[in-house]
Amino acid sequence: MISEDDRERYDRQIMIRGIGEAGQEKLKQAKVIVAGGGGLGSPASIYLAAAGVGTIRIVDHDIVELSNLNRQVLHWDKDVGRNKVESAVEKLSQLNRGVKVEALEVTISEANVSAIVAGFDVIVDAMDNLPTRFLLNKAAIEHNIPFVHGAVFGLEGRVMTIIPGKTACLRCVYRGFTPQEKFPVIGVTPAVIGCIQATEAIKYIVGIGKLLVNRILVYDGLKMKFTEFTVKRNPDCEHCGKSSRER
Amino acid sequence: MSIKINIPSYLMPYTDDAEVVEASGSTVGQCIDHLIKQFPRIKKMVFAKDGKLLDYVSIYADGDFIYGDGLATPVKDGDELHLFYVIGGG
Secondary structure, three states: OOOOHHHHHOOOHOOOOOHHHHHHHHHHHHHEEOOOOOOOOHHHHHHHHHHHHOOOEEEOOOOHHHHOOOOOOOOOOOOOOHHHHHHHHHHHHHOOOOOOEEEEEEOOOOHHHHHHHHOOEEEOOOOHHHHHHHHHHHHHHHHHHOOEEEEEEEEEEEEEEEOOOOOOOOHHOOOOOOOOOOOEOOOOOHHHHHHHHHHHHHHHHHHHOOOOOOOEEEEEOOOOOEEEHHHHHHHHOOOOOOOHHHO | OOEEEEEEEEHHHHHHHOOOOEEEEEEHHHHHHHHHHHHHHHHHHHEOOOOOOOOEEEEEEEEEEEEEHHOOEEOOOOOOEEEEOOOOOO
């Protein structure tokens, strides 16, 4: 049951049709992992914490650098040189004392990804590289955990939600790797995409609305245009296709 | 056949800032070839040195993503193609 304090704190969102006190209780019980405490992970985790998601695990191995501060709004001038996860836990805990925020300072790898995501209700993909996104996508499918993908480049972004076993996965649509290089970005782009990711996670947890499944949303900030592309499951997908299930 | 190819902002520097390029052809591949004929600098952003579509580039056409092995997919007059590339930043 939610408390009197919760009733007051979340009053405006409890008013939303489909959320109510029952939805707020679902959010309180939910465990969300935010993989990456940078550009996407900052807005995603801030809004998940503000909404009252009960447990948020932030995973990141980096330290805060000055060049992060144009977009990674969880981290401030005073945090330069500090572990990102420590900085994130401090801010999120101050934002909402009712949320349990876990810090995991590790590099996500094939060896540890399964243990990192096990037991969580939703994975928010806030990584900065494709190989790790693919590791998370595969682990999400293996553990049957919904996976909310987001990515940015410059003033462009993408979002897609994956429900394992039911909808197309990231590997169904992304077949190759881009060259690993420093990418251009301004904070407003991950702000838009990270907030959509948080919206998807909240909708999934509460069980309302229409998820961004079997479609990828492409945001182009320069044109100020959102375009939606249909994504179909690839029967030969190495992560969710028939052959992967037989292995 | 006249086809519209939508160019993402990322690739507009290679099309003299054109957002949409008119191209002709009866397959997706022919339309992309015509795009490259008009804007040769975009070729390196679409095709690898071996002449195959880069594995992080796809073409969205009529509800489907088309990858390197699908360039022979037919198009019809008035179709729209979208150049789509993988991004991984966060």
